[in-house]
Amino acid sequence: MPDDQVGMNQNPEDTPRVVAVTGASGYIGTRLLRILERDGGLGKIVAIDTRPPVAPVHNMAAYRMNVADTIGDVLSSHRVSTLVHLAFVARRGRNRRETAEVREANLNILNQVLDDCLKSGVDHVVYLSSHTVYGARADNPIPLTVNAPVRPSSGFSYGYDKYLAEQRLGEFARRHEDVAVTVLRTCVVLGPTGGDHLASGMFRRLLLGVANANPPMQFVYEDDLARVMAIFIKRRLPGLFNVAGDGVVFYNEVAQVMEGTVIRLPSFLAYPVAQLTWNLGAQRDAPAAGLDFVRYPIVMSTTGLHHATGYRFRHTSLDAVTSFIRYRAVEEQVI
DSSP: OOGGGTTTTOOSSSSOOEEEEETTTSHHHHHHHHHHHHHOOOSEEEEEESSOOSSOOTTEEEEEOOTTSOOHHHHHHTTOOEEEEOOOOOOOOSSHHHHHHHHHHHHHHHHHHHHHHHHHTOOEEEEEEEGGGGOOOTTOOSSBOTTSOOOOOTTSHHHHHHHHHHHHHHHHHHHOTTSEEEEEEEOEEEETTEEOTTHHHHSOSEEEEETTOOOEEOEEEHHHHHHHHHHHHHHTOOEEEEEOOBSOEEHHHHHHHTTOEEEEEOHHHHHHHHHHHHHTTSOOSOOGGGGGGGTSOOOBOOHHHHHHHOOOOSSBHHHHHHHHHHHHHHHHHHO
């Protein structure tokens, strides 16, 4: 039996688990639904999103609704056992006011979802966090374990919002020990059908870099992530885990594979240029703090993940990058 199938058709409970997924029509949600359908072993899948499902899935109930409103009735009516919370406002605020609004929206959504889970008897919550909670720092150890301090940059709102969400989930887990809470810190997700929103700022033909910086980077193949999530769902495994494909790809290799051009500037010039282009709207990828992620390493240890699941990744970090580059090439030809 393959490693990623170990225990996936067995449940600690007699009744097959019913899984609800918020943000089900997004890039990662779509991959997860397909893996859950293919592997089977679930009572039902409940998909919740403001958009319709990308593709039909067997034994799935789909709801077009905003998770900012209560979803408690849906969870209760289907007797949902596990909720996977993928819904997240990833839009970057252009100023402090917009950043604060996005942050408040994400925390309010998380609080609403957790409250609905408690009232509906959900006994397992899975949350997809990000490697960016560690912060891109010059003194980051290699590799970073889940016990390493989290030091997100306040200037990179996505990572800081994920950090705040983790804090809330930790508090929730301590107060409600009967509910298993799983937090997965994943690196950039890529594959043959697309990439997560962090990929947009990293895979462009013209890149801004910092002179003499060439950090190692990790990526995870889209279906590897979905299979890992399926294992945690079906085994109801709680805890905090790093998720990344095997191996690393250096920043220079990323530019080389995508045949891009890197404009390298000294740090004292690169950061003001990045911030100015952000303020003027010339680029919408990230403010100056985003340069830290192409200057300093965030390399995570996945030992805990392997020990807990026995999963062996089918694709390396480089596989994820090359598959995404091929996807982009096809998209550009279509356009």
